[in-house]
Amino acid sequence: MKTYFFSALLIVTVCSTSAQTFITRNAYIKFFGSTPMENIEAVSNQTSSVLDVAKGEVAFQVLLNSFTFEKALMQEHFNENYVESEKYPKCIFRGKIVGAVDYAKPGTYKVTLSGKMNLHGVEKDLDVPATIIVEKDGVKLSSEFKMVPEDYKIAIPGAVRDKIAKEMAVTVKAAYKPA
Amino acid sequence: MLSLFGVAKAQDDLLDALDTKPTETEKKKEIKYTTATFKGTRIVNMQSPEIPGKGVMQFMFMHRFGAVNDDFFYNFFGLDQASVRISLDYSPTDWLNVGFGRSSVTKAWDGFLKIKMLRQSTGDRNMPISAVLYSTLNYTTLRFNDGLPHNESDRLSYSHQLILARKFGDRFSAEIVPTLVHYNLVQTKAQSNDVLALGFGGRIKITQRLAITGEYMLQMPNNTYFDEATQAEVPFNNALSIGFDIETGGHVFQLHLTNSRGLIDPQWIGRTPGSWANGDIYFGFNISRVFTIVKPKTPEEPAW
Numbered sequence: 001m002k003t004y005f006f007s008a009l010l011i012v013t014v015c016s017t018s019a020q021t022f023i024t025r026n027a028y029i030k031f032f033g034s035t036p037m038e039n040i041e042a043v044s045n046q047t048s049s050v051l052d053v054a055k056g057e058v059a060f061q062v063l064l065n066s067f068t069f070e071k072a073l074m075q076e077h078f079n080e081n082y083v084e085s086e087k088y089p090k091c092i093f094r095g096k097i098v099g100a101v102d103y104a105k106p107g108t109y110k111v112t113l114s115g116k117m118n119l120h121g122v123e124k125d126l127d128v129p130a131t132i133i134v135e136k137d138g139v140k141l142s143s144e145f146k147m148v149p150e151d152y153k154i155a156i157p158g159a160v161r162d163k164i165a166k167e168m169a170v171t172v173k174a175a176y177k178p179a
Numbered sequence: 180m181l182s183l184f185g186v187a188k189a190q191d192d193l194l195d196a197l198d199t200k201p202t203e204t205e206k207k208k209e210i211k212y213t214t215a216t217f218k219g220t221r222i223v224n225m226q227s228p229e230i231p232g233k234g235v236m237q238f239m240f241m242h243r244f245g246a247v248n249d250d251f252f253y254n255f256f257g258l259d260q261a262s263v264r265i266s267l268d269y270s271p272t273d274w275l276n277v278g279f280g281r282s283s284v285t286k287a288w289d290g291f292l293k294i295k296m297l298r299q300s301t302g303d304r305n306m307p308i309s310a311v312l313y314s315t316l317n318y319t320t321l322r323f324n325d326g327l328p329h330n331e332s333d334r335l336s337y338s339h340q341l342i343l344a345r346k347f348g349d350r351f352s353a354e355i356v357p358t359l360v361h362y363n364l365v366q367t368k369a370q371s372n373d374v375l376a377l378g379f380g381g382r383i384k385i386t387q388r389l390a391i392t393g394e395y396m397l398q399m400p401n402n403t404y405f406d407e408a409t410q411a412e413v414p415f416n417n418a419l420s421i422g423f424d425i426e427t428g429g430h431v432f433q434l435h436l437t438n439s440r441g442l443i444d445p446q447w448i449g450r451t452p453g454s455w456a457n458g459d460i461y462f463g464f465n466i467s468r469v470f471t472i473v474k475p476k477t478p479e480e481p482a483w
């Protein structure tokens with residue numbers, strides 16, 4: 001009797017989550033650039049993200065001044081001189097989830113996120129590989145990709161060119177709950 | 180039909196879903212603190228409201244060449260009478276900076292404390308200015324040569340400042356600095372041990388990494404020195420400095436012109452005999468370099 005009740009409950013929950021929006025406000029984002037002179041690493045766990053199951057869409061939004069660096073001065077320069085977070089406070093990605101995902105069936109799915117990234121007032125197309133893990137009580141999404149700051153008109157002066165990597169490796173990890 | 184339309188509109192942007200239920204922690208994060216009101220911890224000689232970040236140590240080297248009107252070429256462009264100060268400071272917290280230095284003028288040691296009291300912010304807390312308290316204790320090791328008996332306390336002088344600063348947008352920042360300097364020893368009875376002054380400082384950014392700076396220290400006119408030639412009390416001049424801030428990665432390079440040769444606060448604030456009009460102009464620079472001693476905590480990567 002108890003088993004029946006719980007399996008019925010489970011089916012109801014899965015059905016309801018499958019037609020749902022998933023949300024997180026503390027997704028993890030790291031970017032890392034390495035040169036022989038210096039490593040740059042910054043982390044934020046204050047990224048908001050929404051995943052719409054029905055439309056197969058996902059959106060991310062992070063406040064740039066929420067990134068923590070290992071060096072306080074680097075953080076100041078990041079905000080003041082590079083991304084200009086006073087003028088352009090957010091980085092936003094909106095995209096489609098390309099690839100089959102069965103949100104009713106727990107498992108790991110390899111997909112591509114295809115959409116537009118808006119950073120530093122510049123919008124660019126971005127296609128990145130991602131992994132979606134469907135669990136009983138939520139969805140997880142992780143992605144690793146490279147991005148080039150200069151694509152977003154983030155100028156890097158000659159004097160520090162050797163210290164800042166051309167490409168930044170970005171890691172995203174988001175654990176969603178039903179909205 | 181209407182409700183359907185409403186739903187469709189709400190779903191237009193996925194991120195709208197975030198606006199529905201902002202959590203308590205998110206509400207607190209709405210305070211937006213102003214950063215980088217000035218590039219360096221000093222404008223030229225005067226303190227800015229900035230301190231190095233938590234866990235960061237700063238090494239600073241200040242250098243003033245001899246005056247341009249003082250046999251400039253004979254003295255190898257003023258290099259022969261250079262005045263220098265070296266200092267180290269450290270910020271154990273976000274709001275406190277402590278340090279010490281040694282300067283060649285009056286062979287003085289100085290210790291200082293800088294405390295951030297208010298931070299300019301917008302959002303849920305609107306604070307129009309930053310306020311920073313700055314105090315120094317200065318000890319000259321110069322030998323007394325007046326043949327008079329002296330107490331050890333005669334070597335001490337103090338300065339206290341309240342730095343009230345505001346960043347007006349991206350490019351322009353300004354500060355007003357009420358100042359009190361106390362000298363344990365003065366030359367004559369006519370002279371006051373306490374000097375009140377009001378400092379003004381500012382900077383204008385030309386590019387992201389280049390700024391023009393300026394500062395002026397207005398003293399009460401009763402601050403005088405005994406002039407041997409005229410046998411009279413003559414007021415000291417007010418220190419006026421203009422400069423350039425050049426920022427390159429881990430350090431700030433400041434170039435400037437000033438009529439003040441002294442580098443510890445009681446010297447440049449209240450003991451500046453030189454005047455711009457007479458050509459008592461000193462070319463100088465400050466170089467600072469920061470070292471991260473304690474790394475800030477960054478969020479842990481999720482284990483999955």
